[in-house]
Amino acid sequence: MAAASDLDNTDYQHAIPVLAAAATAGGGKVGKARTEPLNPVDRTGKRSRYPANVVSNNRYNVITFLPIVLFEQFKFFFNLYFLLVALSQLVPQLRIGYLFTYVGPLVFVLLVTMGKELHDDFGRRRRDKEANSQKYQLLTSDGPRVVPSAKLGVGDLVLIEKNQRVPADVLLLRTTESSGACFVRTDQLDGETDWKLRVAVPFTQKLANAQDLFGVHGAVYADAPHKDIYDFVGNLSVDNGVTVPLTVENTMWANTTLASGTAVGYVIYTGRDTRAAMNTGHAKTKVGILDTEVNRL
Numbered sequence: 001m002a003a004a005s006d007l008d009n010t011d012y013q014h015a016i017p018v019l020a021a022a023a024t025a026g027g028g029k030v031g032k033a034r035t036e037p038l039n040p041v042d043r044t045g046k047r048s049r050y051p052a053n054v055v056s057n058n059r060y061n062v063i064t065f066l067p068i069v070l071f072e073q074f075k076f077f078f079n080l081y082f083l084l085v086a087l088s089q090l091v092p093q094l095r096i097g098y099l100f101t102y103v104g105p106l107v108f109v110l111l112v113t114m115g116k117e118l119h120d121d122f123g124r125r126r127r128d129k130e131a132n133s134q135k136y137q138l139l140t141s142d143g144p145r146v147v148p149s150a151k152l153g154v155g156d157l158v159l160i161e162k163n164q165r166v167p168a169d170v171l172l173l174r175t176t177e178s179s180g181a182c183f184v185r186t187d188q189l190d191g192e193t194d195w196k197l198r199v200a201v202p203f204t205q206k207l208a209n210a211q212d213l214f215g216v217h218g219a220v221y222a223d224a225p226h227k228d229i230y231d232f233v234g235n236l237s238v239d240n241g242v243t244v245p246l247t248v249e250n251t252m253w254a255n256t257t258l259a260s261g262t263a264v265g266y267v268i269y270t271g272r273d274t275r276a277a278m279n280t281g282h283a284k285t286k287v288g289i290l291d292t293e294v295n296r297l
Contacts, residue, residue, distance in 0.1 A: 038213070
């Protein structure tokens, strides 16, 4: 599989591993494999080719709200039946009683349903806004600066503190532990409450401090994004000829939480390319068992 971009500096081209074929593991690919400079100063290409790092779980917008809600309601037999009965009362020869007794209950049910859907979608938008506006320290050659999660992009160096949500899929470069180890909580990703051990890339962990990363020139290769949270293929190549293979133990996925120490991460996947987004299903309208069974008849 080819990398997503060709860097102007040919020193980075050797970063593509011979194991690139393994990038197809896991399925559900959205983006492409990518090779990006380790040092943000060396970045020459535009990051717009990658998804924005935004969380978006809302189901509706101003245009789609009414059509989707009506479709979701009238695809069920009972609702369609009462709609047809109400419409039949518009024909004088078929009218029995007052028109309101047919239309009123149906309109009431629809208004309640629309209100509930609107309330739920506003709640999703509010949670998305909170996640997208969370502040993180972006490391630059001029020192750290605070940016919202939505402004992070592939190739950025981000400082993640204890008990802070990981804002994107990142490669773990450094931790405050001398061994380079840290623990993450993954219950929001896989439902498991056990803490997972993650290990920083040995080459970058040996550096004296985080700012020394800006003195290292090389490239990071990451395979195409996929759903498998237990698989990752990549490598880190530096200009002195050192190539370090990367595994899932060197990564922290979005929506996990750093449980110990402080870590420096290199953003490799953002937005819909993250493991969390690819394993999140779209919100669906709740339907009773009776409605489902009747529809099957």
